[in-house]
Amino acid sequence: MLREVLRGRNAEIFIAPRTKDELAVAVGACARARVPITVRGAGSGQFGQGVPLSGGAVIDVAAITGIVDWADKSRALPTSVRARTGTIVSDIDAHLRRSGWELRMHPSSAQHATIGGYIAGGHAGVGSCQWGILRDTGNITAIEVMTVEEQPRLVELRGAAVTAVQHAFGANGIITEVELPVAPAWEWHELVVSFPTFEQALRFSVDLGNSDGLLTKVISPQAHPLPRYLPELADLVPDGDSMVLALVAVQSVPNVVDLIAATGGTLRYRCREGKGCYGSPLYEFTWGHSLSRYQRHNPELVGLMGLFPPDRLYQSLAAVHRDCADLGPLKVELKRVGGRLSAQGSPIIDFVSKAHLERATERLEALGVSVANPHTPLLGAGGMKPWGANEAALKREMDPFALLAQGKVEPESSLALATGLPNRGWTY
Numbered sequence: 073m074l075r076e077v078l079r080g081r082n083a084e085i086f087i088a089p090r091t092k093d094e095l096a097v098a099v100g101a102c103a104r105a106r107v108p109i110t111v112r113g114a115g116s117g118q119f120g121q122g123v124p125l126s127g128g129a130v131i132d133v134a135a136i137t138g139i140v141d142w143a144d145k146s147r148a149l150p151t152s153v154r155a156r157t158g159t160i161v162s163d164i165d166a167h168l169r170r171s172g173w174e175l176r177m178h179p180s181s182a183q184h185a186t187i188g189g190y191i192a193g194g195h196a197g198v199g200s201c202q203w204g205i206l207r208d209t210g211n212i213t214a215i216e217v218m219t220v221e222e223q224p225r226l227v228e229l230r231g232a233a234v235t236a237v238q239h240a241f242g243a244n245g246i247i248t249e250v251e252l253p254v255a256p257a258w259e260w261h262e263l264v265v266s267f268p269t270f271e272q273a274l275r276f277s278v279d280l281g282n283s284d285g286l287l288t289k290v291i292s293p294q295a296h297p298l299p300r301y302l303p304e305l306a307d308l309v310p311d312g313d314s315m316v317l318a319l320v321a322v323q324s325v326p327n328v329v330d331l332i333a334a335t336g337g338t339l340r341y342r343c344r345e346g347k348g349c350y351g352s353p354l355y356e357f358t359w360g361h362s363l364s365r366y367q368r369h370n371p372e373l374v375g376l377m378g379l380f381p382p383d384r385l386y387q388s389l390a391a392v393h394r395d396c397a398d399l400g401p402l403k404v405e406l407k408r409v410g411g412r413l414s415a416q417g418s419p420i421i422d423f424v425s426k427a428h429l430e431r432a433t434e435r436l437e438a439l440g441v442s443v444a445n446p447h448t449p450l451l452g453a454g455g456m457k458p459w460g461a462n463e464a465a466l467k468r469e470m471d472p473f474a475l476l477a478q479g480k481v482e483p484e485s486s487l488a489l490a491t492g493l494p495n496r497g498w499t500y
């Protein structure tokens with residue numbers, strides 16, 4: 073869907089500043105000439121967020137890198153880390169782990185994505201089953217943004233103000249630095265667990281996610297035949313079985329093994345994080361990575377971003393698995409949102425047409441799942457990010473000439489029509 077509607081939407085100017093000062097020169101020049109700006113990190117956002125819809129300049133900030141420091145050096149233990157926008161997410165983790173700390177969460181694309189791009193274009197990821205989503209209060213300490221004015225200014229946002237910039241696709245300020253809270257870096261172990269039925273895999277996943285005493289970083293149930301689509305893992309899971317991929321702290325593994333036995337599963341593989349026989353960290357078979365790997369098996373496979381209701385989590389996952397089996401096998405990641413355990417994902421659908429996706433959206437919503445649309449670059453149509461008075465007020469202040477991310481907040485109607493689905497979106 074995106075490939076068709078975004079074809080030919082190119083920038084006319086490409087600018088790659090190496091420092092915040094160079095960025096300010098470029099942004100000031102664009103502001104004086106009223107040139108639209110699309111900011112780019114590593115370019116891994118999959119919704120078309122980084123595509124310049126009305127030409128102008130792409131400003132690539134990937135070279136503005138570096139960890140500024142532990143945020144508050146006066147404390148005996150670190151509280152948060154501060155990094156420039158272009159810093160690769162996994163580089164921040166590698167730096168932190170040297171002293172026993174790590175980021176609370178990261179995208180499965182951590183080895184490529186920039187921290188600014190994750191904050192502006194991402195949403196949750198590895199760690200979200202323990203810590204919630206980026207938007208949850210406390211998961212972003214501060215964001216420094218540059219205004220798009222003839223004389224650009226740097227503005228520090230803290231507290232609730234950070235949520236206006238988070239997942240705003242760079243529409244209301246150019247992120248220059250990010251400050252994030254840290255978490256203890258446990259010795260994480262990767263588990264591949266198989267189950268004869270997907271219901272058992274769901275029962276295990278929900279019980280594990282609800283076990284407050286267990287330390288987990290990923291819980292990803294994937295229904296048969298999805299393990300067959302992943303050649304690196306297929307030999308570990310008996311044909312016909314579903315699987316759960318999990319990242320668990322070493323001290324929690326014995327309890328997790330008990331839970332596997334209690335729910336009828338079999339632990340097929342266990343190793344320290346990143347040491348698996350499958351050649352990549354296990355988290356690169358979950359979250360955004362799983363779909364791109366399934367697409368190697370069949371490039372037509374697509375998903376929706378269903379958010380399952382915490383109230384009846386197991387029941388609602390089992391209902392979608394049962395009632396929407398014709399749409400495709402279900403894959404989700406468990407995550408906390410607003411303090412409660414939920415799950416994000418959908419059946420993996422063999423793309424037929426937009427009308428088919430529309431019908432799939434309606435069927436999921438009829439089962440109580442809130443659907444966001446990953447097939448649009450438009451904030452409103454996507455439905456993951458509410459664009460309210462705070463976001464709009466910040467945009468007026470940061471971007472008085474309305475040059476940033478043109479067309480993503482107030483879209484052309486043809487684009488909205490071409491990419492919209494009948495989804496209600498997420499509420500927080």
Ligand SMILES: Cc1cc2nc3c(=O)[nH]c(=O)nc-3n(C[C@H](O)[C@H](O)[C@H](O)COP(=O)(O)OP(=O)(O)OC[C@H]3O[C@@H](n4cnc5c(N)ncnc54)[C@H](O)[C@@H]3O)c2cc1C
Pocket residue numbers: 110111112113114115116117118121122133157178179180181184185186187188189190191192193194195196197198240241242243245246247248359360361364
């Ligand atoms: C294989 C794969 C796995 C993924 N897994 C996850 C996941 O687990 N969780 C998740 O949340 N997302 C995931 N994503 C999507 C996610 O958006 C990106 O991976 C990543 O976080 C974006 O970083 P980036 O540097 O590539 O940003 P880009 O793609 O370059 O940019 C993303 C958006 O942010 C804007 N932007 C970038 N930098 C700035 C800045 N400095 N200031 C203002 N705006 C800016 C861009 O204009 C664009 O709208 C995945 C994507 C892929 C392809």
